Amino acid sequence: MTDLEHDLELSLEWWTPNPCFEDDAEVDCEETAKNLTELGYQKIVWHDAKKELPELNKYVLGYCASDNTYAVVKWDCVDWSDDNEVCYNVDYWTELPKINLEK
Known part of the structure; x- marks a missing residue:
């Protein structure tokens, strides 16, 4: 699991339950991380x-x-x-x- 995937999972756990998602909705953190990486997203660590x-x-x-x-x-x-x-x-x-x- 990459740092980006881990951050996505943590943010989803923090927002659960989230009224923006249906109860049975799932987010593929691996695919989302891949797409963000292709768009040029890079995690900044200070x-x-x-x-x-x-x-x-x-x-x-x-x-x-x-x-x-x-x-x-x-x-x-x-x-x-x-x-x-x-x-x-x-x-x-x-x-x-x-x-x-x-x-």
């Missing part, structure tokens, strides 16, 4: 930078909670910085989304 760091020099999306800013940065074991070596404060980070340019 990591607390004080507890978990990304791979060394791997680019991620960083977020600073104090000034509400985002930046594509890398961690070099000392600082969070971008391609121009500008340093950023990062409280949370997430993987950059995968994109498919060939369609």
